[in-house]
Amino acid sequence: MAQKTITELTLRSDIDDTCNVPTDDTIQTYRITFAMIWSWIWSRLNSVVTITDTGTTLVEANKLVLLNPSADFTQALPAVAGCSGWILTFKNIATNGKVVTLDADGSELIDNALTLELGSSPTMESAKLYCNGSKWLII
Numbered sequence: 001m002a003q004k005t006i007t008e009l010t011l012r013s014d015i016d017d018t019c020n021v022p023t024d025d026t027i028q029t030y031r032i033t034f035a036m037i038w039s040w041i042w043s044r045l046n047s048v049v050t051i052t053d054t055g056t057t058l059v060e061a062n063k064l065v066l067l068n069p070s071a072d073f074t075q076a077l078p079a080v081a082g083c084s085g086w087i088l089t090f091k092n093i094a095t096n097g098k099v100v101t102l103d104a105d106g107s108e109l110i111d112n113a114l115t116l117e118l119g120s121s122p123t124m125e126s127a128k129l130y131c132n133g134s135k136w137l138i139i
Contacts, residue, residue: 050093051075051100058088065090067118069098074115077129077136079105084133094120102127109135 047061054073058065065088067075075090092100102116110116110129116138118125129136 060086062088067092067100068094069100069120070094070096072099072101074101074103077102077104077108077110080108080131080133080135083131086131087128087139089126089128090118091126092118092120092124094124097121102129104136111135111138 048064048066049056049058049062050066050068052068052070054075056075058075058078060083065075067090069092077088078086090100090102092098098120100118100120102110102118104110104114107114116127118127128139130139131137
């Protein structure tokens with residue numbers, strides 16, 4: 001099949017959300033709604049999880065991790081071997097002064113430390129971490 005270039009994209013709200021893709025090499029007009037595009041973008045950029053206590057296993061889909069501790073606790077990070085390219089954002093949203101400690105797996109590092117503390121009120125600290133396959137980097 002030859003490569004095709006999209007030369008025009010029309011967003012319409014007056015049609016259904018179906019899109020038929022031809023199996024042959026014919027030129028087709030595709031109707032894509034704004035809702036379809038927004039849903040696709042949102043599903044890939046935002047998977048929000050709220051954690052209130054220790055024991056939650058993080059996965060790649062957890063793009064934004066809201067931390068709302070009732071007591072100080074430690075959140076384990078996944079081993080870097082299976083996380084190359086992951087970007088996780090953490091935000092302590094508590095207003096009670098409690099701290100969440102992010103703990104790298106075993107002797108793995110977050111930049112050059114084993115742990116990273118995120119305080120709550122008044123600072124409500126956050127950190128965005130990127131895994132390069134050998135350690136977590138604060139970005």
